[in-house]
Amino acid sequence: MKYEHIQQEAYEANMQLPKLGLVLFTFGNVSAADRSLGVFAIKPSGVPYENLSPDKMVVVDFDANVVEGTLRPSSDTKTHAVLYKYWETLGGIAHTHSTYATSWAQAQRDIPIFGTTHADHNTVDIPCAPPMHDDMIKGNYEHETGFQIMNCFNERKLDYKEVEMILVGNHAPFTWGKNADKAVYNSAVLEQIAHMAFITESINADAQRLKETLIKKHFERKHGPDSYYGQ
Amino acid sequence: MKYEHIQQEAYEANMQLPKLGLVLFTFGNVSAADRSLGVFAIKPSGVPYENLSPDKMVVVDFDANVVEGTLRPSSDTKTHAVLYKYWETLGGIAHTHSTYATSWAQAQRDIPIFGTTHADHNTVDIPCAPPMHDDMIKGNYEHETGFQIMNCFNERKLDYKEVEMILVGNHAPFTWGKNADKAVYNSAVLEQIAHMAFITESINADAQRLKETLIKKHFERKHGPDSYYGQ
Amino acid sequence: MKYEHIQQEAYEANMQLPKLGLVLFTFGNVSAADRSLGVFAIKPSGVPYENLSPDKMVVVDFDANVVEGTLRPSSDTKTHAVLYKYWETLGGIAHTHSTYATSWAQAQRDIPIFGTTHADHNTVDIPCAPPMHDDMIKGNYEHETGFQIMNCFNERKLDYKEVEMILVGNHAPFTWGKNADKAVYNSAVLEQIAHMAFITESINADAQRLKETLIKKHFERKHGPDSYYGQ
Amino acid sequence: MKYEHIQQEAYEANMQLPKLGLVLFTFGNVSAADRSLGVFAIKPSGVPYENLSPDKMVVVDFDANVVEGTLRPSSDTKTHAVLYKYWETLGGIAHTHSTYATSWAQAQRDIPIFGTTHADHNTVDIPCAPPMHDDMIKGNYEHETGFQIMNCFNERKLDYKEVEMILVGNHAPFTWGKNADKAVYNSAVLEQIAHMAFITESINADAQRLKETLIKKHFERKHGPDSYYGQ
Numbered sequence: 001m002k003y004e005h006i007q008q009e010a011y012e013a014n015m016q017l018p019k020l021g022l023v024l025f026t027f028g029n030v031s032a033a034d035r036s037l038g039v040f041a042i043k044p045s046g047v048p049y050e051n052l053s054p055d056k057m058v059v060v061d062f063d064a065n066v067v068e069g070t071l072r073p074s075s076d077t078k079t080h081a082v083l084y085k086y087w088e089t090l091g092g093i094a095h096t097h098s099t100y101a102t103s104w105a106q107a108q109r110d111i112p113i114f115g116t117t118h119a120d121h122n123t124v125d126i127p128c129a130p131p132m133h134d135d136m137i138k139g140n141y142e143h144e145t146g147f148q149i150m151n152c153f154n155e156r157k158l159d160y161k162e163v164e165m166i167l168v169g170n171h172a173p174f175t176w177g178k179n180a181d182k183a184v185y186n187s188a189v190l191e192q193i194a195h196m197a198f199i200t201e202s203i204n205a206d207a208q209r210l211k212e213t214l215i216k217k218h219f220e221r222k223h224g225p226d227s228y229y230g231q
Numbered sequence: 232m233k234y235e236h237i238q239q240e241a242y243e244a245n246m247q248l249p250k251l252g253l254v255l256f257t258f259g260n261v262s263a264a265d266r267s268l269g270v271f272a273i274k275p276s277g278v279p280y281e282n283l284s285p286d287k288m289v290v291v292d293f294d295a296n297v298v299e300g301t302l303r304p305s306s307d308t309k310t311h312a313v314l315y316k317y318w319e320t321l322g323g324i325a326h327t328h329s330t331y332a333t334s335w336a337q338a339q340r341d342i343p344i345f346g347t348t349h350a351d352h353n354t355v356d357i358p359c360a361p362p363m364h365d366d367m368i369k370g371n372y373e374h375e376t377g378f379q380i381m382n383c384f385n386e387r388k389l390d391y392k393e394v395e396m397i398l399v400g401n402h403a404p405f406t407w408g409k410n411a412d413k414a415v416y417n418s419a420v421l422e423q424i425a426h427m428a429f430i431t432e433s434i435n436a437d438a439q440r441l442k443e444t445l446i447k448k449h450f451e452r453k454h455g456p457d458s459y460y461g462q
Numbered sequence: 463m464k465y466e467h468i469q470q471e472a473y474e475a476n477m478q479l480p481k482l483g484l485v486l487f488t489f490g491n492v493s494a495a496d497r498s499l500g501v502f503a504i505k506p507s508g509v510p511y512e513n514l515s516p517d518k519m520v521v522v523d524f525d526a527n528v529v530e531g532t533l534r535p536s537s538d539t540k541t542h543a544v545l546y547k548y549w550e551t552l553g554g555i556a557h558t559h560s561t562y563a564t565s566w567a568q569a570q571r572d573i574p575i576f577g578t579t580h581a582d583h584n585t586v587d588i589p590c591a592p593p594m595h596d597d598m599i600k601g602n603y604e605h606e607t608g609f610q611i612m613n614c615f616n617e618r619k620l621d622y623k624e625v626e627m628i629l630v631g632n633h634a635p636f637t638w639g640k641n642a643d644k645a646v647y648n649s650a651v652l653e654q655i656a657h658m659a660f661i662t663e664s665i666n667a668d669a670q671r672l673k674e675t676l677i678k679k680h681f682e683r684k685h686g687p688d689s690y691y692g693q
Numbered sequence: 694m695k696y697e698h699i700q701q702e703a704y705e706a707n708m709q710l711p712k713l714g715l716v717l718f719t720f721g722n723v724s725a726a727d728r729s730l731g732v733f734a735i736k737p738s739g740v741p742y743e744n745l746s747p748d749k750m751v752v753v754d755f756d757a758n759v760v761e762g763t764l765r766p767s768s769d770t771k772t773h774a775v776l777y778k779y780w781e782t783l784g785g786i787a788h789t790h791s792t793y794a795t796s797w798a799q800a801q802r803d804i805p806i807f808g809t810t811h812a813d814h815n816t817v818d819i820p821c822a823p824p825m826h827d828d829m830i831k832g833n834y835e836h837e838t839g840f841q842i843m844n845c846f847n848e849r850k851l852d853y854k855e856v857e858m859i860l861v862g863n864h865a866p867f868t869w870g871k872n873a874d875k876a877v878y879n880s881a882v883l884e885q886i887a888h889m890a891f892i893t894e895s896i897n898a899d900a901q902r903l904k905e906t907l908i909k910k911h912f913e914r915k916h917g918p919d920s921y922y923g924q
Contacts, residue, residue, distance in 0.1 A: 024885050025878070027810065046923030075914055075922045097810045103889045106808040107897035114337040116402045117258065117328045137906040141914075170903050171809045185256070192255050196334045198896060203429055204338035210401050213368045221306055221372075229306045230277030346568040347633045348489065348559045416487070423486050427565045434660055435569035441632050444599045452537055452603075460537045461508030577799040578864045579720065579790045647718070654717050658796045665891055666800035672863050675827045679834055683768055691768045692739030 003041060003068055006032045007057040009092075010041035013180035014057075017096060018049050020188045028096035029074040032180035033084050035091070038062055040084055044071035064143075075142065082146025083176065087160045092180030094187045097172045100194035101187075104128065105167035111193060113210050114200045118193045119218035120229075121164075125209075126190065127152055128167040149174060162223075165190045234272060234299055237263045238288040240323075241272040244411035245288075248327060249280050251419045259327035260305040263411035264315050266322070269293055271315055275302035295374075306373065313377025314407065318391045323411030325418045328403045331425035332418075335359065336398040342424060344441050345431045349424045350449035351460075352395075356440075357421065358383055359398040380405060396421045465503060465530055468494045469519040471554075472503035475642035476519075479558060480511050482650045490558035491536040494642035495546050497553070500524055502546055506533035526605075537604065544608025545638065549622045554642030556649045559634045562656035563649075566590065567629040573655060575672050576662045580655050581680035582691075583626075587671075588652065589614055590629040611636060624685075627652045696734060696761055699725045700750040702785075703734035706873035707750075710789060711742050713881045721789035722767040725873035726777050728784070731755055733777055737764035757836075768835065775839025776869065780853045785873030787880045790865045793887035794880075797821065798860040804886060806903050807893045811886045812911035813922075814857075818902075819883065820845055821860040842867060855916075858883045 009032035017023040017030065026046050033040035041057040058069035064081040066073060074080075080093045096102075104111050104126075111126035113119060118126075129152035136144040149166055153159075164186045165175040175186035200207050222229040240263035248254040248261065257277050264271035272288040289300035295312040297304060305311075311324045327333075335342050335357075342357035344350060349357075360383035367375040380397055384390075395417045396406040406417035431438050453460040471494035479485040479492065488511070493504035503519040520531035526543040528535060536542075542555045558564075566573050566588075573588035575581060580588075591614035598606040611628055615621075626648045627637040637648035662669050684691040702725035710716040710723065719739050726733035734750040751762035757774040759766060767773075773786045789795075797804050797819075804819035806812060811819075822845035829837040842859055846852075857879045858868040868879035893900050915922040 024881060044924065045921075072921070072924055097885075099885070099889055100892060102808060102810060103892035104896060106889060106893040107900050109897055114401070115333060117333060131904065131907060134904075134906045137910050141910055170807070170907060188255060192328075192330070196330055196337060198892060199331060199334035199429060200337040202433065202895065203335060204340055207338050211362065211365075213365045214362060214401060217368050217372055228276075228303070231275065231303055345632070346564060348564060419486060423559075423561070427561055427568060430562060430565035430660060431568040433664065434566060435571055438569045442593065442596075444596045445593060445632060448599050448603055459507075459534070462506065462534055576863070577795060579795060650717060654790075654792070658792055658799060661793060661796035661891060662799040664895065665797060666802055669800050673824065673827075675830045676824060676863060679830050683834075690738075690765070693737065693765055 002037070003034070003039065003059045004054070006034050006039070006041040007054045007059065009180050010043065010057045011052060011054040013092065013094070013184045014043045014052060015049060016181075016184045017094075017187075020184070022096045022098040022187055022191060023049070024097070028094070029076055030092065030094045030180050030184055031080045032092050033090060035088075039067050040080060042073050042077055042080060044069070045074050047071065076145075078140065078142035079145040079149075079174070082143055083149065083174075086146075086150060087176070089161060089178070090176050091178045092183035093174065093176045094180070094183035095172065095174050096187050096191075098187065098191040098194075100198055101167060101173040101190050103198070104194050105169055105172050108169045111167070111197045112207075113215060114197055114207055115210060116214065116218045117196065119210055119215045120222050121186070121189050121193070122162075123215050123219045124158065124163060126165055126167060126193065127156060127158065127163070128169050131169045131171075145171075233268070234265070234270065234290045235285070237265045237270070237272040238285045238290065240411050241274065241288045242283060242285040244323065244325070244415045245274045245283060246280060247412075247415045248325075248418075251415070253327045253329040253418055253422060254280070255328070259325070260307055261323065261325045261411050261415055262311045263323050264321065266319075270298050271311060273308055273311060274305050275300070276305050278302065307376075309371070309373035310376040310380075310405070313374055314380065314405075317377075317381060318407070320392060320409070321407050322409045323414035324405065324407045325411070325414035326403065326405050327418050327422075329418065329422040329425075331429055332398060332404040332421050334429070335425050336400055336403050339400045342398070342428045343438075344446060345428055345438055346441060347445065347449045348427065350441055350446045351453050352417070352420050352424070353393075354446050354450045355389065355394060357396055357398060357424065358387055358389065358394070359400050362400045362402075376402075464499070465496070465501065465521045466516070468496050468501070468503040469516045469521065471642050472505065472519045473514060473516040475554065475556070475646050476505050476514060477511060478643075478646045479556075479649075482646070484558045484560040484649055484653060485511070486559070490556070491538055492554065492556045492642050492646055493542045494554050495552065497550075501529050502542060504539055504542060505536050506531070507536050509533065538607075540602070540604035541607040541611075541636070544605055545611065545636075548608075548612060549638070551623060551640070552638050553640045554645035555636065555638045556642070556645035557634065557636050558649050558653075560649065560653040560656075562660055563629060563635040563652050565660070566656050567631055567634050570631045573629070573659045574669075575677060576659055576669055577672060578676065578680045579658065581672055581677045582684050583648070583651050583655070584624075585677050585681045586620065586625060588627055588629060588655065589618060589620065589625070590631050593631045593633075607633075695730070696727070696732065696752045697747070699727050699732070699734040700747045700752065702873050703736065703750045704745060704747040706785065706787070706877045707736045707745060708742060709874075709877045710787075710880075713877070715789045715791040715880055715884060716742070717790070721787070722769055723785065723787045723873050723877055724773045725785050726783060728781075732760050733773060735766050735770055735773060737762070738767050740764065769838075771833070771835035772838040772842075772867070775836055776842065776867075779839075779843060780869070782854060782871070783869050784871045785876035786867065786869045787873070787876035788865065788867050789880050789884075791880065791884040791887075793891055794860060794866040794883050796891070797887050798862060798865050801862045804860070804890045805900075806908060807890055807900055808903060809907065809911045810889065812903055812908045813915050814879070814882050814886070814912075815855075816908050816912045817851065817856060819858055819860060819886065820849060820851065820856070821862050824862045824864075838864075
């Protein structure tokens with residue numbers, strides 16, 4: 001009974017994915033963490049969304065050991081575990097193969113910051129981590145995926161508390177936040193940003209990145225100490 | 232009780248945005264004005280559409296002072312206020328980040344008038360105002376956005392009573408009309424025009440603007456003194 | 463009471479347009495003819511689909527005179543009338559501004575026959591009639607639109623009984639058939655053909671038209687004397 | 694009564710096609726085989742999905758002779774029959790004209806393996822079989838289509854047990870699997886892969902195929918002897 005709150009949270013967040021048009025079949029998963037207990041609840045592997053229920057969410061610790069649940073957890077569980085372990089404020093993580101974000105990942109390109117929709121959420125281009133080295137792939141693949149994500153942030157001097165999304169090259173996006181709901185929100189925002197950036201470049205091959213003053217202004221409207229968006 | 236009619240009108244118009252596929256989450260807002268009272272009702276900031284009700288609409292005067300309501304009004308309220316103040320026949324304003332119109336804004340291009348769907352509503356390319364100067368951005372940003380829109384119309388000698396839509400460069404579209412319903416209608420029309428113009432250029436990079444006789448004919452079918460569209 | 467059957471048929475066919483995603487607001491109209499009576503029923507102008515009912519369909523003769531009904535008929539009524547008058551086997555006509563077909567019309571290009579989906583319905587590229595001369599536009603515009611369509615078929619030696627669709631350059635598609643239902647079916651097929659041809663050229667700028675043997679085979683499967691599609 | 698189980702299976706699988714957005718009108722068909730009885734149940738030709746019921750599924754043997762049912766079977770029945778006859782483990786086959794997969798077929802290009810979504814299901818580019826020679830088209834067309842598919846697999850040394858999908862050039866996709874449900878699943882996966890590959894190339898004209906280590910890793914996660922996806 002001790003984990004019901006995160007199982008419920010993970011369940012509800014996972015069920016948002018098909019409603020938001022972010023997944024086909026089972027191509028996505030969301031987790032919700034309780035940091036005081038050092039565990040997170042995550043979607044079971046390969047179970048269709050219509051068959052999910054809160055009690056089917058698998059509870060796992062930050063070393064990816066199953067703590068509660070009879071089903072096998074998502075095959076991406078180790079990636080979630082690594083991110084929770086090292087990024088100490090995360091409360092939720094989402095992974096999808098959403099159409100446009102995944103296409104940018106396949107194209108191995110950062111998503112340029114073309115407008116205020118993007119700037120409302122991030123002050124930088126959405127980073128695309130390079131595909132992993134062969135030894136990482138052949139080894140503990142999902143575990144290494146977590147490090148690939150963190151290495152990209154370290155190399156670019158990005159702060160995971162400010163930039164809550166990444167593309168893994170040739171693979172697909174990961175997003176996160178203070179809880180599972182925010183992680184899913186970020187997946188939907190990323191998909192919309194990715195969609196509009198694709199169209200923007202088709203309309204104008206020389207489209208320019210947003211200028212710094214606008215980036216700053218829009219981000220601070222929503223996130224700075226003087227933010228005035230929302231209630 | 233004095234403002235119920237515009238709160239109801241603003242509520243209904245805002246609820247059209249998700250139904251018409253023009254918004255993700257809370258990325259849009261509509262207002263409805265009562266010019267005799269010198270106020271308008273607008274969506275509260277950051278409140279999900281499914282949680283809205285007429286009484287939550289915030290009533291604001293044309294200098295953007297809250298007149299009634301406990302919630303904070305949309306972060307774009309000052310832009311609405313400026314437009315109502317100086318464009319004296321407006322009864323409704325809509326702002327969205329709809330996918331295709333926003334992409335043209337990000338590409339910083341006017342939308343060429345390629346066909347009769349466009350000409351049924353406008354006789355000119357849809358204008359894209361340039362991004363603002365840095366001092367305007369750093370200053371009273373949303374207030375200045377209203378002036379950026381009006382300056383663009385003045386420079387191009389456009390009449391806001393004839394052209395009821397604009398793209399703000401790097402940002403997104405604003406539309407307006409005699410009431411909130413018409414403003415939302417114009418947002419949906421703009422999105423469709425933007426979508427088809429994108430495809431048209433992909434099909435034929437040398438696609439030509441509509442010739443003047445056709446522009447004139449189609450606009451007058453719907454809007455001239457001898458219009459014969461509708462009942 | 464004498465026209466109820468075509469009013470019902472026209473009503474049902476018009477209501478298919480929003481269900482099939484072929485119209486935004488009122489941007490489309492369908493008519494159903496009774497050739498023995500020399501009249502057709504057509505959507506009233508500018509009335510939203512959700513407010514339609516069979517008795518609101520306006521009955522008009524082949525010279526575009528209103529025979530029954532209190533509402534003003536579609537602004538495109540004269541185009542329908544001309545086509546019924548001269549193409550003597552038509553039982554239904556549909557006009558939409560559907561996204562992809564209209565974009566090809568705006569690009570002023572025929573839609574190349576790229577595959578069997580196209581060949582199942584037509585043995586030729588979908589023709590795009592050129593925009594009209596200025597004197598035709600300034601004159602009896604909708605009446606002349608009918609002649610523009612017929613002239614295009616005459617010049618290209620196309621048979622309206624075999625090719626049941628056309629793009630009017632800079633404007634939008636018209637489709638027809640033995641009844642209103644078939645006309646709407648053709649509008650939906652045309653939109654799908656237009657969508658796939660756009661993607662096909664994006665994937666392969668040198669995509670080739672279907673070879674003649676395949677065109678012939680697929681069309682005859684569905685339409686020849688030895689057709690074996692359907693029941 | 695003897696064939697009820699495959700009629701039910703074929704019915705349910707066919708009804709998935711419109712739900713998954715893979716067909717317009719009747720442009721698709723699915724069959725379900727009982728190999729012990731040497732027959733399969735398939736959609737009747739040209740019957741709208743909303744009018745289907747399990748008892749309308751036509752039962753046919755592997756030489757395409759109707760065994761049970763009063764309706765005419767799908768016009769593509771002979772293609773299904775040939776594949777069942779020679780590919781001895783197939784339990785279901787699906788054929789659609791889904792938008793993106795069909796567009797790749799019309800472009801006559803293999804779909805490059807650009808990411809892990811693709812690699813989760815196939816280790817190779819999705820093959821596009823060339824259009825048939827004229828004598829095959831003029832002859833027993835649907836029968837020959839089956840051989841065209843098998844010839845393509847033979848020439849490329851592909852195993853139909855591993856690669857469960859193909860594009861037939863200028864035509865459309867065929868997919869298969871251990872049962873009808875899996876065949877439909879593969880049609881949906883193929884459409885998603887086709888959609889993302891189209892966007893990927895638009896974003897980056899020089900997008901690279903996935904490297905071999907990643908192809909191998911992802912496929913083995915789902916399909917190898919040490920697979921760890923699903924329950």
